[in-house]
Amino acid sequence: MADHETDGGSDGGERRLSTRETAERLGVKPETVYAYVSRGQLTSRRAPGGRGSTFDAAEVEALARRSARREPPAQGGDLAIRTGITLIDGDRCYFRGVDTSELAAHYGYEEVADWLWTGVLRPGARFTSPEDALAAARRAVGALPAHSSPMDRLRVAVVAAAAADPLRFDLSEGAVLGTARALIPVLVDSLPLSGTPDDHASAPLPRRLWSRLTPEPPDGPSLRALDAALVLLIDHDLAASTLAARVAASARAHPYAVVSAGFGALDGPLHGAASGLAHRMLLEVLERGSAAAVVADHLRAGRRVPGLGHRLYQGEDPRARTLFRLLEDMPQAEPALRAAREIAATTARHTALHANVDLALAVLTVSYGMPPEAGETVFAVARTAGWIAHALEEYEEYPLRIRPSGHYQGPRPPQAVP
Known part of the structure; x- marks a missing residue:
């Protein structure tokens, strides 16, 4: 668009900026300013006399502050997303700067997940399933064919739990944390039992998961290994499923939908399976x-x-x-x-x-006599906590920022109508 408007001024008491001033403040081209308008990140108003558009200075300033948090452009065309969750460096993996192997040696899955979300370690943290959400998930899972895979059941369970939660669209930090602490145990407790039930709400989540994976009774070392596996698999930088979850969160999808997006990308032989x-x-x-x-x-x-x-x-x-x-x-x-x-x-x-x-x-x-799909089940339950951590980060960024551009290679227009 041409940029012929006059410099901004005041309109009804609010300070207005021209397209040129707005572009300079944001450090972008004038064309990008109008792209922000089309994406709903800025609102424009025709200048007096119809000569171009003006923008609310306060709104521009707020967008500039959000844009300042953006990561530097990636090299080589790769998408890079700033995150403070996982670092992989020198054949070591760290959660928030702490070696994941050390975390797995000292804390359980629920403790590490909660710490990753909040930055506060709660020794003995336990996640429990809300009755309504668990009942809905179990009904939905129970209606599936007998040959359904664990991932089929988990996907259905998360949708059912979402439908049972009328407050799922509340994206405030406290609400999202409450959803996370409820959803993960619902996923585990809605799976059919393979062994001796251990459904008591105070039982650690790895013990409840064990009875869904194998009829063999657990012992201390086996539960310790399962718990460590859950901790180690919580996150692993921007894997395919985590990127899918962040894209959903960028569009302000609720946490259940974020997890559903992660499940969709997880289901494949090159990732979760x-x-x-x-x-x-x-x-x-x-x-x-x-x-x-x-x-x-x-x-x-x-x-x-x-x-x-x-x-x-x-x-x-x-x-x-x-x-x-x-x-x-x-x-x-x-x-x-x-x-x-x-x-x-x-x-x-x-x-x-x-x-x-x-x-x-x-x-x-x-x-321990588990089915071949058991590892994928462990992976999916563990990684749910990581997707929630990434969603919490993404909700703090400006919306719809993860928008790569397509490189069109089809027929050049105009083409005849088929």
């Missing part, structure tokens, strides 16, 4: 008694070997290293642990790939 592939591979190694033969079959078929390598680590995934140390204390895990190490050693003869968390999680699920 990767541990299931590693689980099946471990079972095959134990059945055939040879890691070399199984690895050879994968390579011959042109498939990557599951549970090995991670683009963010040069060496072993630190989450896998922590879980492997815990699994070493469990005699029941020894066969699967030995098979996992044989797989890594066999593959290392040809390429420098190290074990990742999916392989370590598969050792746990195989050792």
Whole structure:
């Protein structure tokens, strides 16, 4: 648009800025000012005499302050989002500057999740399911076909819990925290039982989850490993599912919808379901008694070997290293642990790939008779806390900021109507 309006002045007592002044204050081109208007981030008013537009100086100033929080432009065309949640550096992973392995060694999942959201550690923190939300989720999950996967059930449970919460559109920090502390236990408690029920509201969440994963009774070391896995999987920088969750939060979707967006991106063999592939591979190694033969079959078929390598680590995934140390204390895990190490050693003869968390999680699920989908269930429950943490961050940013531009490569207009 042409910028012919006069400099801003006062209109009814409020100070008005011209497009040129607004662009200078925001540090953008005049065309971008009108893009802000089309996205609802600024409102414009025709100048006296119809010569261009003017803008409320206070509104422009507020947008400038929000824009100042934006991260620097990414290099190479990649999308970069400023976050204070997770740092991956030097083959280590940190939550808010604290080593995740140290967190997993000292605190449980509910304590770490709550601390990640609030910055305040509440020893002994417990999450409990609201009766109405849990009843709605259980009814919805119970109506699914018997062959439905755990991820099918979790997706349905989050939608049912949302429908039962008329206050879900309240995006204030206190309301979102209340939603998070209620939603995660609803997800766990709505899953069908596999073993001895342990549904008491005071029971730690990992113990309640265990009875949904396997009929085998838990012991101290096994529950400790599951709890550590949940802590370690809470977040991992801007993974695909976390980006999807932040995009939803940027559009001011409520927390249930944010989690639904995360579930949608999580459901795939390259993300949340990767541990299931590693689980099946471990079972095959134990059945055939040879890691070399199984690895050879994968390579011959042109498939990557599951549970090995991670683009963010040069060496072993630190989450896998922590879980492997815990699994070493469990005699029941020894066969699967030995098979996992044989797989890594066999593959290392040809390429420098190290074990990742999916392989370590598969050792746990195989050792205790869990189904192949159990690792994905653990991943989804754990990562829900991370998505909520990212939503809390994103709600503090200006809305609809995550808007990449398309690079059109279709036919050039005008084209004939088909």
